[in-house]
Amino acid sequence: MQTELSVGFLPLVDACLPILALEHGFAEAEGLSLRLVKDMSWATVLDRLLYGHTDAAHLVAPLAIAATLGRGRPAQPLSVPFVLGLNGNAITMRSDLAHRVSQPGKLGDPATVGAALKAVVEAERRHGRTLRFGVVHRFSSHNYMLRYWLAGCGIMPDRDVEITTVAPPFCADALESGEVDAICVGEPWNSVAVERGVGEIVLATAQIWRRGVEKVLAFRESVMEQRRADTEALVRALRKAGEHFVDPANHDANAEILARPEYLDGNAGLIRRAIADQLLLARGGEVLKYPDFMFQHREAANFPWVSQAEWLYSQMVRWDGTGFDADEASRAAHVFRPDVYRSALLGTSDPLPGASSKVEGSLAGPTSVSTQQGIITLENNSFFDGKVFDPTYLATYVADQAKA
Template structure:
């Protein structure tokens, strides 16, 4: 039987694992699909290929899918996210000179204590006319929004006290080495590669800023989804099977070896394997540290596209774009995430399917919470923001009014 080809754009990151493994391990073929992967080096190019029809779907930073649907930065194109490719997995890596000023030891920094020390340095540098510079992968990326959320909460004003620039993930370590930036917020394996090259020190992981924070997604144009919902359902099932494979400890080494290939990440196997197993080397030549939930995948319906996640991303996008809250835009932003497609694709599979499409984000501080499901048993773990604020998607304007 002939396979239906679906073209998926991606960047060379560990969290591109699911479409890669779906192709390489036969999960796509089992669903009658052939995945053709298109590798790029910037998120803008991944987005443009998708919007102009050169690809059918994309591994994409979640806020960029929302920005495309809203027409922020370019003409609006209706977008759909039927599947989340993973939670967390990013880190904030500082140049060695800056790390020496603000980190007291070789452990992960505490967001509050590290922020207080960084604020002293940032204000002194700003007063001297040499602001600290941080590199992120795109203006409309979770990296940018997470970094800004943390900085603002510890009293550092993004764009005033520090500069935030854009750098490709694959060149982030080079930017640190060249002294072009003092810190980066990127995905793996590029933080670890900066550490292994001796040009950076991992200070925080984004799971410390928002535990269970949404990261990359499978994005499609709405018209592509509408033209062939069956293809989208089959792709969701293939990716879900790949996610189960990805978290199986028995597959770790093989998965890392596949991802390391030149056509995919073109990177050493070791830092990729460390990321998959939640082990992070913080300092050059240091022993890897186990960081629980560093890169969260599959468990607790991690791949479910909660509309409340989209709402939080929208809240931060307008916060930092200096825009006013729009109820109409909020509806569009939340509508990009398509839990209905996820449920339809996995009905009858035994996978836990949340009964709700939104929840209060950041409300689970410790332990676990049972959640209503239409299929399977769903227990959700800790999802706090580091400042202990909770986000109600039904009161975005009120939430924004409380933020620094």
């Protein structure tokens, strides 16, 4: 007998693993019947999860922390036993703005693009105009990585530029209408803007933080504990889906599945490009290969590193201006649940890290790490500014950011 689990999602390429776990039978093999519930905004995905209309959700990682800490609404603890993917987002600007800050047809260096953007921001402000950036949610990695990059280039968010919220399916529309000058969004919505000729891709978020955490599988903590066996079965099914997803032999078939009306309702060609780490930066240009633009499966990519949750908390404190709180930091760290991931995969062929936390941004090249089982080599996980985040010194890191 199959046990039903309902999972909310948005029409984004990085919703691929639950979709493919259903479509290719990986969930069924684990005794699960998945029911996928499509929404159009992260706010609605979260509402369904918190009110019990879904059992789990494809969610932007910081939103799971914000809900747990009671940011903007009554606190309700969420748990993340699985990371659905790293990066996969891009910054797309109006074509005229893109040409002022980068070389057409090429992804620019983040520091160089940032310096050029700073000059444009200052020039626009002298004429009484403030540039506006669209992100998919206040509590999103898009928002925090964009802010981290802007601030690192001397552009202060909320003072020098405005940042507003636009749901992913409407990002290209917001750019076309002039509501925003740039968007930071996941695929395929950057490519939709490019194909419509309303914008050009300037940077990938993987250039800001090479292995930045992006979407996660989130449960209400109480539901995950009550349905622990089902949760662990889903983790195993998602790992199998990830293995299938990253195999180039499956790109065409998976793109066709994701493009269906009940999922992304989009262009299979654009979706396949994202799956294959290919980007068309400007309409009529050449397709660019950017390795690891979107990152699943390898290098323990699905492992919920506690240090990733702590970095997100550091940015939440920085940009909300709430101040560091040790108890809050502990609750934020507890949202990511490597113990559940380990329990689900112990004794399988999947490699498991020996640690649950690491120094983020510390690796410039391949490095073998200690494991609980299997072999893991981690590659470049650097931040664009060369800084590192050691979670041992979280309070100091937060204090240093406040001085920047």
